[in-house]
Amino acid sequence: MSHPSPYQRARSPEQKEERRRHLIDTARSLLLEIPDVHDLGINELARRAQMTKSNVYRYFESSEAVLLDVMVEEFAQWHTELVKALSRGGKRSGTIEHIARAFSATAAARPLLCRLTSIFPSILEHNVSAERLQQFKHGLLAVRKQMALDFHGCIPSMSTSAFDRFLHHAVPLMIGLWPLSHPAEVAAEMLGRPELAALRYDFQRDLEEGLMLLLRSLASK
Known part of the structure; x- marks a missing residue:
């Protein structure tokens, strides 16, 4: 499955939902790897999702x-x-x-x-x-x-x-x-x-x- 470019802003509702879904799936994968859920930070999530930190904040506070x-x-x-x-x-x-x-x-x-x-x-x-x-x-x-x-x-x-x-x-x-x-x-x-x-x-x-x-x-x- 291909994921959107980290530098291209999602504009349609479908694109936004695709990015939100990608972030949740990435977070789930990370949580299965790390022993402590506290270790899941926005920086690491953005890196693994191949998105910028500012883009992640567009979907999650x-x-x-x-x-x-x-x-x-x-x-x-x-x-x-x-x-x-x-x-x-x-x-x-x-x-x-x-x-x-x-x-x-x-x-x-x-x-x-x-x-x-x-x-x-x-x-x-x-x-x-x-x-x-x-x-x-x-x-x-x-x-x-x-x-x-x-x-x-x-x-x-x-x-x-x-x-x-x-x-x-x-x-x-x-x-x-x-x-x-x-x-x-x-x-x-x-x-x-x-x-x-x-x-x-x-x-x-x-x-x-x-x-x-x-x-x-x-x-x-």
């Missing part, structure tokens, strides 16, 4: 804005995979256990989503405009409402509002468990000691357990 767009796409793709996983449950599809397992397994299969989710309230929302943040929040809310409907379709005995509360608490679980289950090298080495085994976290296993506890609590109300 900051590196955080780029990461938010990548995160939105990751959430959309995860939602599609989650719906497929929910439908594969057979007789188990109408159980709390199946929902928790499908949720945790599909989330764990998208480490980039988990990495971005773990920092979006503390990092990604701090250097973007109110307009962009409002757009992001409304998009996030729309996905959450649709997911609540999807879960309600699996277990009609639980209300959509109950599943909305479930998701309200599930996101903080993801935010906290990802860094805990991916500690720094020195911390990981320390946690390898037998006497500290109780402090180890496994993202998929612990997320599934936490989700089941949440669902059982909501189902009993």
Whole structure:
């Protein structure tokens, strides 16, 4: 696929969308290479996208804005995979256990989503405009409402509002468990000691357990 010259300004809506798409795809490729999402800066993004820094700023106000767009796409793709996983449950599809397992397994299969989710309230929302943040929040809310409907379709005995509360608490679980289950090298080495085994976290296993506890609590109300 050929990309537009870095010195030629996009004028039509199609050209502008092509450049925005190119920047997001480039950012995604970079994020798969670098260990820390904080290392994604506009300078490096511009270099890899073969665009000038000023041209990048025509499409994104900051590196955080780029990461938010990548995160939105990751959430959309995860939602599609989650719906497929929910439908594969057979007789188990109408159980709390199946929902928790499908949720945790599909989330764990998208480490980039988990990495971005773990920092979006503390990092990604701090250097973007109110307009962009409002757009992001409304998009996030729309996905959450649709997911609540999807879960309600699996277990009609639980209300959509109950599943909305479930998701309200599930996101903080993801935010906290990802860094805990991916500690720094020195911390990981320390946690390898037998006497500290109780402090180890496994993202998929612990997320599934936490989700089941949440669902059982909501189902009993």
